[in-house]
Amino acid sequence: MKTQIEQAREGIITPQMAAVAAEEHVSPEYVCRMVAEGKVVIPWNHVRAPKAVGIGKGLRTKVNASIGTSSDIVDYEAEVRKARAAQESGADTLMELSVGGDLDRVRREVIAAVDLPVGNVPLYQAFCEAARKYGDPNRLDPEMLFDLIERQCADGMAFMAVHCGINLYTIERLRRQGYRYGGLVSKGGVSMVGWMMANGRENPLYEQFDRVVGILKKYDTVLSLGNGLRAGAIHDSSDRAQIQELLINCELAEMGREMGCQMLVEGPGHVPLDEVEGNIQLQKRMSGGAPYYMLGPISTDVAPGFDHITAAIGAAQSSRFGADLICYITPAEHLALPNEEDVRQGVKAARVAAYIGDMNKYPEKGRERDREMSKARRDLDWQRQFELALYPEDARAIRASRTPEDEATCTMCGDFCASRGAGRLFAGDLRGDKV
Amino acid sequence: MKTQIEQAREGIITPQMAAVAAEEHVSPEYVCRMVAEGKVVIPWNHVRAPKAVGIGKGLRTKVNASIGTSSDIVDYEAEVRKARAAQESGADTLMELSVGGDLDRVRREVIAAVDLPVGNVPLYQAFCEAARKYGDPNRLDPEMLFDLIERQCADGMAFMAVHCGINLYTIERLRRQGYRYGGLVSKGGVSMVGWMMANGRENPLYEQFDRVVGILKKYDTVLSLGNGLRAGAIHDSSDRAQIQELLINCELAEMGREMGCQMLVEGPGHVPLDEVEGNIQLQKRMSGGAPYYMLGPISTDVAPGFDHITAAIGAAQSSRFGADLICYITPAEHLALPNEEDVRQGVKAARVAAYIGDMNKYPEKGRERDREMSKARRDLDWQRQFELALYPEDARAIRASRTPEDEATCTMCGDFCASRGAGRLFAGDLRGDKV
Numbered sequence: 054m055k056t057q058i059e060q061a062r063e064g065i066i067t068p069q070m071a072a073v074a075a076e077e078h079v080s081p082e083y084v085c086r087m088v089a090e091g092k093v094v095i096p097w098n099h100v101r102a103p104k105a106v107g108i109g110k111g112l113r114t115k116v117n118a119s120i121g122t123s124s125d126i127v128d129y130e131a132e133v134r135k136a137r138a139a140q141e142s143g144a145d146t147l148m149e150l151s152v153g154g155d156l157d158r159v160r161r162e163v164i165a166a167v168d169l170p171v172g173n174v175p176l177y178q179a180f181c182e183a184a185r186k187y188g189d190p191n192r193l194d195p196e197m198l199f200d201l202i203e204r205q206c207a208d209g210m211a212f213m214a215v216h217c218g219i220n221l222y223t224i225e226r227l228r229r230q231g232y233r234y235g236g237l238v239s240k241g242g243v244s245m246v247g248w249m250m251a252n253g254r255e256n257p258l259y260e261q262f263d264r265v266v267g268i269l270k271k272y273d274t275v276l277s278l279g280n281g282l283r284a285g286a287i288h289d290s291s292d293r294a295q296i297q298e299l300l301i302n303c304e305l306a307e308m309g310r311e312m313g314c315q316m317l318v319e320g321p322g323h324v325p326l327d328e329v330e331g332n333i334q335l336q337k338r339m340s341g342g343a344p345y346y347m348l349g350p351i352s353t354d355v356a357p358g359f360d361h362i363t364a365a366i367g368a369a370q371s372s373r374f375g376a377d378l379i380c381y382i383t384p385a386e387h388l389a390l391p392n393e394e395d396v397r398q399g400v401k402a403a404r405v406a407a408y409i410g411d412m413n414k415y416p417e418k419g420r421e422r423d424r425e426m427s428k429a430r431r432d433l434d435w436q437r438q439f440e441l442a443l444y445p446e447d448a449r450a451i452r453a454s455r456t457p458e459d460e461a462t463c464t465m466c467g468d469f470c471a472s473r474g475a476g477r478l479f480a481g482d483l484r485g486d487k488v
Numbered sequence: 489m490k491t492q493i494e495q496a497r498e499g500i501i502t503p504q505m506a507a508v509a510a511e512e513h514v515s516p517e518y519v520c521r522m523v524a525e526g527k528v529v530i531p532w533n534h535v536r537a538p539k540a541v542g543i544g545k546g547l548r549t550k551v552n553a554s555i556g557t558s559s560d561i562v563d564y565e566a567e568v569r570k571a572r573a574a575q576e577s578g579a580d581t582l583m584e585l586s587v588g589g590d591l592d593r594v595r596r597e598v599i600a601a602v603d604l605p606v607g608n609v610p611l612y613q614a615f616c617e618a619a620r621k622y623g624d625p626n627r628l629d630p631e632m633l634f635d636l637i638e639r640q641c642a643d644g645m646a647f648m649a650v651h652c653g654i655n656l657y658t659i660e661r662l663r664r665q666g667y668r669y670g671g672l673v674s675k676g677g678v679s680m681v682g683w684m685m686a687n688g689r690e691n692p693l694y695e696q697f698d699r700v701v702g703i704l705k706k707y708d709t710v711l712s713l714g715n716g717l718r719a720g721a722i723h724d725s726s727d728r729a730q731i732q733e734l735l736i737n738c739e740l741a742e743m744g745r746e747m748g749c750q751m752l753v754e755g756p757g758h759v760p761l762d763e764v765e766g767n768i769q770l771q772k773r774m775s776g777g778a779p780y781y782m783l784g785p786i787s788t789d790v791a792p793g794f795d796h797i798t799a800a801i802g803a804a805q806s807s808r809f810g811a812d813l814i815c816y817i818t819p820a821e822h823l824a825l826p827n828e829e830d831v832r833q834g835v836k837a838a839r840v841a842a843y844i845g846d847m848n849k850y851p852e853k854g855r856e857r858d859r860e861m862s863k864a865r866r867d868l869d870w871q872r873q874f875e876l877a878l879y880p881e882d883a884r885a886i887r888a889s890r891t892p893e894d895e896a897t898c899t900m901c902g903d904f905c906a907s908r909g910a911g912r913l914f915a916g917d918l919r920g921d922k923v
Binding site: 123124125126152153177180181227228231232233234235236237238239240242243244246247250285286287288289323325326327352353354355356357358359362363365366369370373384385386387388389390391392401402405406408409412413416420422423424426427428430431438441442443444447448450451452454455457458463464465466467468469471472474475476478479480482483484485487 | 558559560561587588612615616662663666667668669670671672673674675677678679681682685720721722723724758760761762787788789790791792793794797798800801804805808819820821822823824825826827836837840841843844847848851855857858859861862863865866873876877878879882883885886887889890892893898899900901902903904906907909910911913914915917918919920922
């Protein structure tokens with residue numbers, strides 16, 4: 054079977070492209086053209102057929118939620134609850150990133166619990182299994198890694214973060230710059246770097262990139278080029294190691310696209326606000342416009358406990374300047390494995406940020422809802438305000454917890470309601486689309 | 489007694505300037521020069537002597553928390569608790585904005601509960617008292633208003649938001665533009681506009697601006713020029729009414745400064761991200777560099793329940809581009825009167841945002857703490873991480889709620905800890921200030 058990008062190049066509008074077009078209020082021809090050019094991807098899998106979600110140019114910025122066990126906390130039911138919480142809270146995609154317990158089981162249970170596209174990171178299970186089998190992750194056999202990627206695709210993975218871009222050349226750049234302030238923070242990345250250094254060998258995912266592409270293509274799984282050397286600290290942002298890996302990932306994105314595979318490029322991480330726009334410009338330029346999947350970014354290192362907010366601040370900028378898929382960050386980031394409530398808070402903060410980014414990415418259509426909301430506020434139409442709210446239930450709960458004496462107003466101002474007072478003074482002046 | 493700005497012009501370094509200099513790690517001469525030029529203000533009051541806090545050029549961006557009763561919810565003890573919660577959470581200034589109950593009582597109890605500079609909005613009490621006395625706020629007597637301002641200053645107000653900039657000319661601009669999508673949202677502003685329209689008279693605070701200045705100068709209270717026509721909706725941002733009032737406020741800031749009064753200019757409100765920088769540039773240019781006090785800004789209208797986040801996203805930009813004092817926004821904004829927990833969440837989100845803004849406003853010194861934090865993370869020094877966190881207690885609580893098996897790591901990655909693995913591989917490569 055052909056992939057979305059192969060079909061798009063033949064001018065075929067697949068049901069997935071049509072579904073994305075309907076959802077996004079754009080034409081199917083537009084989606085088809087963008088998929089053909091590799092500027093939009095639709096995470097998919099012939100085996101599983103998840104919800105069709107478009108990621109890329111001209112489309113709403115999407116939000117990913119990552120869940121999964123760790124070696125310390127293995128609770129299969131909790132992961133299923135977290136997956137459902139992510140979907141309920143409005144995540145567009147889900148990553149299942151378990152490294153503890155029965156990894157096949159948790160992956161399959163999570164996939165069964167949601168209809169979102171689900172992605173993962175094959176290196177996690179690969180190194181876990183090597184460690185369990187040989188007592189040493191560095192004894193991982195590359196053949197086993199390729200078999201595992203195939204097995205995971207066969208379970209229905211719609212996208213897969215594969216660390217193809219790490220190579221010996223980039224590791225040399227990391228050493229020459231005197232390592233880093235914040236070090237390496239990618240679990241899969243560090244494991245692969247460790248394997249390469251222990252075995253004195255090139256990364257098999259880089260050396261045999263065409264083989265990775267070949268497996269994913271069979272399923273139409275999107276290949277997301279993992280950010281194994283991503284900066285995990287403000288002072289490492291845009292360092293030479295970060296940019297070297299980005300450069301190689303952009304090269305691989307072009308190669309993979311030419312081979313007929315849908316390609317995503319991953320980005321950091323921790324980025325100060327003044328470097329966000331430049332980072333995205335570079336990724337778009339070097340990759341020929343591949344969709345960009347950013348982890349926020351987190352915009353300061355010093356606010357553990359509030360990283361859903363530091364990342365929302367970063368994500369509003371990244372989505373504004375062209376990031377296409379934003380990975381949420383939860384309040385537990387840097388501290389602990391997220392629980393169900395963290396997942397909800399993380400998704401909501403990221404969606405609010407992505408919405409704000411889209412107001413600037415798409416200055417016309419991105420602000421229509423704001424205009425309606427402002428009129429509903431002016432006219433004290435509470436029902437309409439809740440309809441237009443991104444999270445009506447949360448808004449209703451706050452208002453209901455402090456019921457006003459006069460249902461037209463709220464307890465903030467009560468009798469002193471500015472909207473009501475001003476409405477009486479100026480209602481007759483309204484003109485045009487302000488009415 | 490002379491005001492801070494009058495003394496600064498004579499080259500006198502007051503104890504307040506010295507305290508600000510020590511707190512901010514700048515020279516007393518610098519603070520004195522900035523105060524003389526009107527680019528830094530120190531909210532003060534000879535009667536009360538609050539903590540000396542500097543607001544303006546070259547100083548850390550400050551955060552204000554607003555509390556106060558409404559006609560629906562009057563609980564004096566709760567307001568005192570909210571005031572203390574704001575101070576504990578790191579607010580730099582406090583505004584007491586009650587409009588319900590015994591307004592003298594709540595003001596005095598709140599002032600007694602904190603040592604922060606406390607500000608207020610005299611129009612609230614003025615219109616409340618007129619409504620109680622005459623059954624009609626529009627029967628407010630201007631003489632009573634000036635007496636009230638004096639009485640409130642005598643209670644120790646360190647800054648006062650006075651709506652001097654509203655005038656008949658600006659109201660005409662509002663009507664000519666066909667009113668607004670979101671209407672007027674300033675309680676004091678709407679009340680004054682209503683009074684002007686009912687009485688067919690100019691705003692006495694504008695007409696007798698020198699009298700307002702004269703009263704505040706006596707106490708060295710900062711005159712904060714209120715934003716009575718501020719945009720309360722994304723689609724009203726930078727409309728002609730907003731900019732007309734800003735222009736007049738900037739003119740008044742210059743006049744007040746020349747008269748020897750410390751002056752602040754207030755800004756919106758609701759501003760889309762792409763208009764934040766321009767708004768601040770305009771305020772700085774038109775006012776001759778007066779400190780700017782912004783309400784966030786909130787960066788979308790559609791996320792009620794999450795406006796501490798929409799405002800944090802806006803405030804990171806506004807502080808980045810030059811706003812000097814940020815008013816917090818709580819999760820209850822647009823829905824209800826904030827409670828104590830809302831106050832804490834609002835202050836914390838605003839402080840995180842202001843910190844991120846300062847990383848960009850002051851790219852060198854604003855990021856030193858981030859560098860130390862990234863090293864502590866890399867080296868798994870948890871004690872140091874908590875010391876460097878903006879909110880150590882919140883961070884500790886999350887980690888403690890999910891205790892890791894190995895105290896060196898956390899439950900996010902457990903055995904798979906990237907920092908530990910990478911540290912072993914690259915410790916020998918560290919050079920320079922990365923060590």
